[in-house]
Amino acid sequence: MEPVPKQMPEEFPTKSHYGKLCVLEIPYLNFAQETCMGTMCVHEEIGSAVQALFAELYRIKFPIFSMQCSPWEKRPPQWFLFMNTIGYVDKKRTGKASLSHHAAGLAFDLNPHFNPLIWPERSIHIPPNSVYNPAAAGTVTKEIADICYKHGFLWGGVWHEKKDYMHFSWAESDKLVPELKPENAGAQFA
Numbered sequence: 502m503e504p505v506p507k508q509m510p511e512e513f514p515t516k517s518h519y520g521k522l523c524v525l526e527i528p529y530l531n532f533a534q535e536t537c538m539g540t541m542c543v544h545e546e547i548g549s550a551v552q553a554l555f556a557e558l559y560r561i562k563f564p565i566f567s568m569q570c571s572p573w574e575k576r577p578p579q580w581f582l583f584m585n586t587i588g589y590v591d592k593k594r595t596g597k598a599s600l601s602h603h604a605a606g607l608a609f610d611l612n613p614h615f616n617p618l619i620w621p622e623r624s625i626h627i628p629p630n631s632v633y634n635p636a637a638a639g640t641v642t643k644e645i646a647d648i649c650y651k652h653g654f655l656w657g658g659v660w661h662e663k664k665d666y667m668h669f670s671w672a673e674s675d676k677l678v679p680e681l682k683p684e685n686a687g688a689q690f691a
């Protein structure tokens with residue numbers, strides 16, 4: 502896979518339609534277990550929770566392929582979304598007309614190429630040719646989902662109509678942005 506080009510922090514967006522964003526600098530381990538400095542853009546109210554969550558993933562040596570803010574306000578190219586662990590993206594929900602929690606900086610996708618979005622009824626499988634294999638490094642398992650849950654995020658891997666294994670959204674999103682309801686109300690957290 503191509504490396505992600507570096508972008509300067511001043512190019513990052515500072516607000517969404519739903520409020521202010523903050524750009525976090527987050528240490529993570531790559532797949533060679535080397536410490537890297539990532540950047541992630543999220544709603545400013547959840548910055549400290551996101552920092553704490555990724556600090557815990559760092560401590561358990563969970564590898565992350567790449568973590569860079571999107572320098573594109575709208576429609577980041579697919580190759581960028583597919584390889585990146587990313588928070589804020591100004592986009593619609595996949596297959597739906599409503600805005601995604603990503604558009605408020607209230608969601609992040611973790612290692613998308615190991616944790617696909619699979620929606621059989623609509624023949625959606627993103628990224629193409631990706632496989633969900635819980636035994637592979639960098640894959641979201643119950644252990645990882647539990648850590649994210651502890652820090653306030655719900656996992657798309659337990660949804661019923663589709664599985665969005667890469668996706669985590671803020672459980673109390675409606676308290677920050679009333680238009681955005683918590684995403685997996687009714688789904689059993691396994």
Ligand SMILES: [Zn+2]
Pocket residue numbers: 603608609610667668669
């Ligand atoms: Zn997502």
